[in-house]
Amino acid sequence: MKIGFIGLGVMGAPMVGHLLAAGHELHTSINRSPPPAELISKGLLVEGSPCEVAERCEAVVLMLPATGDVERVCFGTDGLAAGLKSGSLVIDMSSIDPSATADFASRIGELGCAYLDAPVSGGEVGAKAATLSIMVGGPAEAFERALPLFEAMGENLTHVGDQNGSGQTCKISNQIIVALTIEAVGEALTLASRSGCDPAKVRKALLGGFASSRILEVHGERMISRSFAPGFRIALHSKDLDLALKAAASVGVSLPSTALCQQLFNSNRAANEWNEDHSAVVKSLERLAGATAF
Numbered sequence: 001m002k003i004g005f006i007g008l009g010v011m012g013a014p015m016v017g018h019l020l021a022a023g024h025e026l027h028t029s030i031n032r033s034p035p036p037a038e039l040i041s042k043g044l045l046v047e048g049s050p051c052e053v054a055e056r057c058e059a060v061v062l063m064l065p066a067t068g069d070v071e072r073v074c075f076g077t078d079g080l081a082a083g084l085k086s087g088s089l090v091i092d093m094s095s096i097d098p099s100a101t102a103d104f105a106s107r108i109g110e111l112g113c114a115y116l117d118a119p120v121s122g123g124e125v126g127a128k129a130a131t132l133s134i135m136v137g138g139p140a141e142a143f144e145r146a147l148p149l150f151e152a153m154g155e156n157l158t159h160v161g162d163q164n165g166s167g168q169t170c171k172i173s174n175q176i177i178v179a180l181t182i183e184a185v186g187e188a189l190t191l192a193s194r195s196g197c198d199p200a201k202v203r204k205a206l207l208g209g210f211a212s213s214r215i216l217e218v219h220g221e222r223m224i225s226r227s228f229a230p231g232f233r234i235a236l237h238s239k240d241l242d243l244a245l246k247a248a249a250s251v252g253v254s255l256p257s258t259a260l261c262q263q264l265f266n267s268n269r270a271a272n273e274w275n276e277d278h279s280a281v282v283k284s285l286e287r288l289a290g291a292t293a294f
Contacts, residue, residue, distance in 0.1 A: 092118065183285075
């Protein structure tokens, strides 16, 4: 397939690499920074605008930071909408507002094109290994059409529902569970450390029991070793929790623990830790305890 891909950041660049390796023809346009030279050497073609990308491709994938970025690339000056041909497919793999997604899908549908929201979980590691979990909202026939692309980038591929926005709702649900679990690991290890226990040994013991989780394994180790170089930045996770709280308010649901975790992230922001890994939420817990626990 001739595929457009806009958003070649930490996640997008390796995803493009997998699509190229699968034999697809890839086109992009400069979003915030020039595409990696390595991808260009492998055949990635650079166009002058999202409009030109849409004109040359049968499907366009977006991997952008926020709702406003998706709207700009789709509907701004020289955006995708100006170049899409009837029958084209737009696949938004960003993590954005579900209600805005439904609106974008409707506007793209008016052009005779299909739209899928297909956010991912798995982070940079999953993007590089092509093991992403991809949660998809939109028409079943569009999902089937996009399936070869998803198979090149991920492993756990789920069509959540025919309604656009359902993929995004699934993703923010994922982000709630991840945030609350990281916070719980931080609480447990802070308590253990302040009580005089070796947190590394406590983590080892817990990994053998019912409390074991991938988050305890990976983020617990980050907390203990103080390794907060970003795998997934607090700024981005906080953005996702904002989306969750907004969605909850729109349907009359209370998310008290999510709101608490967002306040802890806000403490990180106030301490200039906004661009650290989300496991650095433990620093906010330590400040509440009055001292560094580890």
